[in-house]
Amino acid sequence: MKILVCISKTPDTTAKIAFTDGAKKFDEAGVQWIINPYDEWYALVRAIELKEKDPSVIIHLLTVGLADAEPIxxxxxxxxxDEAIRVNADSSDSYYVAAQIAAVANTEKYDLIFTGKETIDYNGASVGGMLAAILDTPYLSLxxxxxxxxxxxxxxxxxEGGEEVLTVNSTVVVSCQKGVAEQRIPNMRGIMAARTKPLKVLEPSTADTLTSIESFELPAPKAGVKLVSADNVEELVKLLHEEAKAI
Amino acid sequence: MVLVYIDHQDNQIKKSTLEAISYGAAVAAQLGTEVHGLLLGTVTEDISTLGQYNLKNIYQISDASLSNFDAQVFVKTIAAAATKVGATTLVFSHNQTGKALSAGVSALLKAGLVTGAIALPNTSAGFVVKKSVFSGKAFANVSITTAVKIIAISPNSYKVVGGAATTATTTPLEITVTPGQVKITALNKTSGEISLTEADIVVSGGRGLKGPENWGILLDLAKELGAATACSRPVGDAHWRPHHEHVGQTGVQVAPNLYIAIGISGAIQHLAGVNRSKTIVVINKDPEAPFFKAADYGIVGDAFEVVPKLTEAIKKMKASA
Known part of the structure; x- marks a missing residue:
């Protein structure tokens, strides 16, 4: 069995979110980059577990990104x-990214494709669904x-309000979230082995972009908290009812 | 034409669909066009009443292969229907179903998609939609550059606008549906629970509650408020509460009217999942808890004393109202 795990590079969960260039670009100054947590903790770890159970499993990792995605x-x-592929292109439009992955998948013929449920930066939750549609395979999300x-x-x-269990016998695109696997820490042996694993760089295929980011905004800061005494919860109820109109 | 996907479950139209219809109607008014619905499968509910949200007509495809949800089948059917009726803008709710469908339809139609939208498009120059990014820590204005546009509106981001004195017509639509390859073998419903992403009020607990056996006070408060329950990541990781209740950057992102955080310190990753809530109340015994900086109202105090008193006070307020 041949598995593809799609990997994205995202800012660390504690990174300061700021913008430059007239709020058109994410400010990368001082930002630590990580593997998108959903891709790493769930998609990748589950693929590794499948290989541990059946050593004949081959795992490819793929990212669409420029050279700065290589450490990730x-x-x-x-x-x-087993090996990694980087498609040498900017990754700002979901459709463009999905089309790049689809082009690789059409050549490599994977039996199973894992993605994370979304990236923690653009929160698109779209690449998996687009990829499945382009490849005309079933898509199982969340x-x-x-x-x-x-x-x-x-x-x-x-x-909504529960879960469903499904079976499928074909190639399938699966978007992974919590529950699929448990986070792992790389060990020294893995780090050493990774140095000699093949990392192939492919030039992008021709594909359209369907969207572009015009600008970013930060949310307006909160006016400040109104503290209510622990002995006067009635006051909080009154504020929530009359001022916030929340209850 | 604006075409809104009518999502349903257990024979009922979802609240998030009513938001999507209201949003679609506003987009149609803005573009000077009509808003129609697209229903796959059947519901027992009288769908003509959706006219009150200004929906003009509902295209219905009632093929037997659509009785069970299969993203691959639904995506192809929706894309074919959108082309057939000449939709120029498609609207989905960005709920679980919308997440499974909108992207696939976007790829098949090569129609630009913005997911997690939180406002009406700006059509003064082009077609720009505001969406939540960095898990709620910022917003992006995204331009859709294709002729057909798709928007997946974030649940709880657009108010349901009803009350119009009109009914919606139903038009059957003939689309060839290819049966799918996925078989549903079991359905596990957590019955009676309020859906976290759709809830108006969310009551959430953290490590400050010290153990799963202490959740009673939180559940009582949630019950009194008709609220959904949630938790912080450490609580989910420790299995004090089910995984699906974990709210935060790597869990569920919510945007209710009211979010009540009990015994949660407010790590940046947690705030990312909740900071689009309209009103935030924090109850924590540590006055230095970072969550107070992100809150509208706060009580510094012991949750085990404050929460039962709060439940009582709400009960009293309701009785006197």
């Missing part, structure tokens, strides 16, 4: 995976567990 893909290789027996994948996905 090396870090992913340190956790596991997945909380994945297993495979023979050719049959068994998948649990979140729906």
């Amino acid at each position: 893909i090396r870090k992913a290789l340190a956790l596991g995976g 997945v909380t567990s994945y297993s495979i027996e023979g050719n049959t994948s068994t998948i649990t996905r979140e729906i």
Whole structure:
């Protein structure tokens, strides 16, 4: 079985969010970059677990990004995976990114494609769905567990007010979230091994971009907290009812 | 034409769909065009009443293959229907279903998509939609550069506007539906629970509650308020509460009218998931808890004393109202 894990580079969860260039660009000064947590903790780790169970599994990691994405893909290789592919292109439009991944998938013929449920920077939650549509394969979003027996994948996905369990026998695109696997820390052996694992750089295929970011904004700061005494909860109820009109 | 995807579950139209219809109607008014709905499958509810949200007509595709949700099948069907009826703008709710569908439809139609939209498009120059980014820490204004546009509106971001004295017509639509490959084998519903992303009020607990056995006071408050319950990441990780209740940057992002945080210190990752809430109340015994900086109202005090008193006070207020 051949698995593709799609990896994105995102700012660390504690990074200061600021913008430059007339609020047109994300300010990268001093920002630590990480593997998008959903891609790393759930998608990648689950793929590694499948390989640990069945050593014949081959895992490819793929990122669409410029050369500055390489430390991230090396870090992913340190956790596991056999080889990595970087499509040398900017990743600001979801459709463009999905089309790049689809072009690679059409050549490599994966049995299973994992993505994270969304990236923590643009929160698009779109690349997996677009990729599945381009490849014309089933798409299982917001997945909380994945297993495979023979050719049959068994998948649990979140729906409103619960979850559903599904089975499918074909190639499938799965967007992973909490529950699929548990976060791992790379060990020294993995870090050493990652140095010699192949990292292929591909030039992008021709694809359209459908959107562009015009500008960013930061939310207006809060006016400041109104403190109410712990002995006077009635006052809080009154404020919530009359002032905030929240209850 | 603006076409709104009518999402339904258990024979009922979802609240997030009413928001999407209201949003679609406003977009249509802005563009000087009509708003129609697209319903896949059947519901028992009388859909003509959706006219009160200014929906003019509903295209319905009632093929037997659409009785179970399958993203691949639904995406192809929606894309074919949108082309057939000549939709220029498609609107989805960015709920669980919208997340499964809007992206695929965007790819098939090569129509630019903005997910997690929080406001009406700015059409003064082009078509620019504001969306939440960096998990709620910022907003981006995204321009859609294609002829057909798709917007997935974030739940709880656009008010339901009803009350129009009109009814919606229904037009059956013939689309060839290809059956899918996914089989549903089980459905586990957490019955009676209020959906976290749709809830008007969310009551959330953190490590300050010390253990799962202490959640009773929080559940009582939530019940009194008709609120959904949530928790911080450490609480989810420790399995004090189910994973799906985890709110924050790597969990669920919510934007209710009222968010009440009990015993949560307010780490930046948690704030990212809740800071679009309209009103935030923080109850914490540590006056230095960073959450107070992001709150509208706060009580410095012991949750075990404050929360039951708060529940009582709300009960009293309701009784006197």
